[in-house]
Amino acid sequence: MPTxxxxxxxxxxxxxxxxxxxxxxxMVQDAxxxxxxxxxxxxxxxxxxxxxMPALMARICGICPVSHLIAxxxxxxxxxxxxxxxxxxxxxxxxxxxxxxxxxALSFFYLCSPDFLLGMDSDPAHRNLFGVAAHSPQLAxxxxxxxxxxxxxIRILGGKRIHPAWIVPGGVSNPLKAEDRDAILKMVPxxxxxxxxxxxxxxxxxxxxxxxxxxxxxxxxxxxxxAKDDGGLAFYKGWxxxxxxxxEIVNNFEARDYQEYIGEAVEPNSYLKSPxxxxxxxxxxxxxxxxxxxxxxxxxxGTPLADQELAEFRELERRFVLSSFYYHYARxxxxxxxxxxxxxLLNSEGILSDHVRAYAGPNEYEGVxxxxxxxxxxxxxxxxxxxxxxxxxxxIIATSHNNxxxxxxxxxxxKHFIKGRVVPEGALNRVEAVIRAFDPCLSCSTHADxxxxxxxxxxxxxxxxxxxxxx
Amino acid sequence: MADVLVIGYGNPLRGDDGxxxxxxxxxxKKICDPQSKVQVVACHQLNPELxxxxxxxxxxxxxxxxxxxxxxxxxxxxxxxxxxxPAGFTHSMKPSALLATASELFGQAPPAKAVAIGAASFDIGxxxxxxxxxxxxxxxxxxxxxxxRCLRSxx
Numbered sequence: 001m002p003t004x005x006x007x008x009x010x011x012x013x014x015x016x017x018x019x020x021x022x023x024x025x026x027m028v029q030d031a032x033x034x035x036x037x038x039x040x041x042x043x044x045x046x047x048x049x050x051x052x053m054p055a056l057m058a059r060i061c062g063i064c065p066v067s068h069l070i071a072x073x074x075x076x077x078x079x080x081x082x083x084x085x086x087x088x089x090x091x092x093x094x095x096x097x098x099x100x101x102x103x104x105a106l107s108f109f110y111l112c113s114p115d116f117l118l119g120m121d122s123d124p125a126h127r128n129l130f131g132v133a134a135h136s137p138q139l140a141x142x143x144x145x146x147x148x149x150x151x152x153x154i155r156i157l158g159g160k161r162i163h164p165a166w167i168v169p170g171g172v173s174n175p176l177k178a179e180d181r182d183a184i185l186k187m188v189p190x191x192x193x194x195x196x197x198x199x200x201x202x203x204x205x206x207x208x209x210x211x212x213x214x215x216x217x218x219x220x221x222x223x224x225x226x227a228k229d230d231g232g233l234a235f236y237k238g239w240x241x242x243x244x245x246x247x248e249i250v251n252n253f254e255a256r257d258y259q260e261y262i263g264e265a266v267e268p269n270s271y272l273k274s275p276x277x278x279x280x281x282x283x284x285x286x287x288x289x290x291x292x293x294x295x296x297x298x299x300x301x302g303t304p305l306a307d308q309e310l311a312e313f314r315e316l317e318r319r320f321v322l323s324s325f326y327y328h329y330a331r332x333x334x335x336x337x338x339x340x341x342x343x344x345l346l347n348s349e350g351i352l353s354d355h356v357r358a359y360a361g362p363n364e365y366e367g368v369x370x371x372x373x374x375x376x377x378x379x380x381x382x383x384x385x386x387x388x389x390x391x392x393x394x395x396i397i398a399t400s401h402n403n404x405x406x407x408x409x410x411x412x413x414x415k416h417f418i419k420g421r422v423v424p425e426g427a428l429n430r431v432e433a434v435i436r437a438f439d440p441c442l443s444c445s446t447h448a449d450x451x452x453x454x455x456x457x458x459x460x461x462x463x464x465x466x467x468x469x470x471x
Numbered sequence: 472m473a474d475v476l477v478i479g480y481g482n483p484l485r486g487d488d489g490x491x492x493x494x495x496x497x498x499x500k501k502i503c504d505p506q507s508k509v510q511v512v513a514c515h516q517l518n519p520e521l522x523x524x525x526x527x528x529x530x531x532x533x534x535x536x537x538x539x540x541x542x543x544x545x546x547x548x549x550x551x552x553x554x555x556x557p558a559g560f561t562h563s564m565k566p567s568a569l570l571a572t573a574s575e576l577f578g579q580a581p582p583a584k585a586v587a588i589g590a591a592s593f594d595i596g597x598x599x600x601x602x603x604x605x606x607x608x609x610x611x612x613x614x615x616x617x618x619x620r621c622l623r624s625x626x
Contacts, residue, residue: 059484110519129519133575141576148520 018410018431026420031410033403033435035272042393050079050362050384053393055165057380060397063106063441066099066154067373067398069167070236071380074369076169078256079384081363087353088171090345093236094184095157095167096371097338097345100235101191102150103374104291104331107439108198109143112328115433116205120212121426139201142194146335149191153342156180171357181346188343192305195336199309202332209325215416216434217324217409220245222277222287223296224401226372227252231299233306233337235372242277242287243297247320251279255370258379264396273400286404289376290438291330296320303344306337324409327437331374362388373398375441399440409434472527474508474625475618479534482515487542487590487603490610491534494588497611498618508625509618517564519572526577530621532614533566533585536603540589543602545610547617550583584617586610 023029041060045053057072058065070092077084084092114127117136126134133140157176158164166173206213226234227241240258242251253261265274265282276285287293301307313333316326345351362384369380376398383392413434417427479495481488495513502509510528512521517533525531533550540546552574553567564572566585574580588610591600599607 130571130575133572137576144519144522144576148523151520 018435020410020414020418020431022421028411028414028418031407031414031431032269033272033406033410033440034270042395045390045393048390050076050367050382050388050390051169053380053382053390054167054169057395058165060395061441064099064103064373064375065164066095066167067371067378068380069164070096070371071369071373071378073167073169074237074371075367075380075382076369077358078367078369079362079364079382079388080169080358080360082170082358082360084171084358085353085355087175087350088356088358089236090348090351091157091172091176091356092167094342094345095154095164096235097342098150098153098157100150100338100374101335102147102154103441104335104439105143105147105150107374107436108328108331108335109140109146111439112433112436113139113143115429115436116202116209116328119208120429120433121424124425124429127429139198142198146191146194146198149187149339152187153184156184168357170359173357175354175356176352178352181351185343185346188339191339192336195332195339196305199332199336202329203312206329211416212430212433213323213325215413216430216437217405217412218322219408219412220322221405222250222280222285223293223320224277224287224289224377225293225297226370226377227297231297233294233298233301233334235294237370240370240377241297243320245320245322247296250277255379256366256368258368258370258381258396262379262396270403272403273396274403275396275401276404283404286408287401288324288405289398289401290327290374291334292321292324292327293376294372295330295333301333301337303337303340305340306333309333309336324405324434324437327439331439362386375399375439376401397441399438402438402440406435406438406440409438472529473510474529475510475621476524476528476531477509477511477534477614477618478517478521478531479511479513480515480517481536483597484595486592486594486596487588487599488536488593489597490536490588490590490599490603490607493599494534494586494607494610494614497607498614501611501615502618508622517566517569519564519569519576521569522572523577525569525581526573526579528581529625530581531570531583532617533583534610534614535566535585535587536590536593537587538590540587542589542591542600543606544589545606545613546587547613548585548587550585552580586614586617 017034019032020028021030045056053076054069054072057068060068110129113132117132118127154164158166222242222244224242226238228234228238239252240255244250251261261278263276263278263282265276267274276282277287295313301310366383371378378398379396381394382390385391413430417430477495477498479491481491483489483492492513495511499511550566552570570580570583588606591602
């Protein structure tokens, strides 16, 4: 069978390749994402003391260490069987939202805005942040400033930008100082202005991407996210909720019961798991997570500016928003919400309290922690022995929930844009861009030596390499 | 505006790759005056968020491990803003690209030096190899001299 391989995919976090399989007539039959590096963190933590887990698990990712800190610390809270102080929970939420902002800003401004600003068919040599800076310096500066805003909050709270050890089992290690609160509050107005300016700009661009909106993983699917009882946008805690493409609640369960409802399939051609909704089976149990799922599920955000934007977002497709191109839009709304919410939390009563940690020994042998990471629902599950040493750990990383949807989206976009063995540059970029819309973080596997090349290979039906492009 | 910005970067979990942050911390210890005109940053990677700080200094010194030098060797050289390499960018940059970003977005790229320390091992671990550990002192002295030169010229 003729095959087109894109290896590796560029402008995503991590290393992967895409293979596109053609039928005998040269039309696209199937497409798959392959994650090509192995980490093995679940094995690595066996035998370690459970209280080391948050700091150790944060090392999984250089982009979203805080998400892992939160999910891991919540799993450890469950092992301690404690209720953490209210102030500690609010402080954790602030750092978590700062993480959402900086990660979403990286995705939108650094990785994806070149396509929005310069076009999907523009010269790949300029289709990057430098091209954005040359064409629209304000947009590039906004991206830098917004990401810096999120990182600076993490640094102020945790002492450093990456891998702060401030979130611990039972709460946080240090209270917030008044001068640090004031320093963060001082940065809020500029961040809000940037978020609103970017939303206004992006909404004007949508008209230019009607074809991409139509075929970028645009299909009915289930969605999974944390959900509050009142239907508010949830990032830190709530039910794990599954809804169908019409918005009907299919299931609602507690994090500790996730294994009853979420299965984890493994394919031989990728190190990325393929979670699925068990009652529907594999792979029919495909669902999507992340900003699109969260906003589809939320009845309201709970902050004034984000609620206005959510109302407009709802009108995009009348009911649930099904095109994955709108992940970008949802990301911007979540940035706006996060800034507003951080301001609210910093001004809340008791935020400077010294009581920020609950102390206990292990009281349970099993604990599950869940949080909404930038890319979707993140689950950490630990089992310990009576001495508090980890016996087994199971992690469901947010990106993996989207694995089945990304593969289906790849096939959809490849069928639409690739006709035969000659693949135009713009079509290649769109194959990558549908993956970028999900903002997959394989980052855990970033930082390999060498250039991140794009390699496309076209094989004849008898397996002969007939064309190859590198850039 | 700071007179000198020292940026030591690398992954402290990958053996000698962590020598940049180690040296940055050594420099920071020696310059503990909060009013100092010298700023020090220790980080994993260079990324665009550093561009504003780079643009807002008179000279920048990058400190990093090198695979091109013999283990323990130290070399100081000039760095110029350079064309960006699109294939290599996700969230980390080369010094030349960071300088170009500072120039493009914030209007200036200061004169810059790169201090490279030859590395022996990038294996997982938080310790430096003996030859790189021994080179920390030499590299720190080189950087201190460069800082002193810059402060004199701006006095």
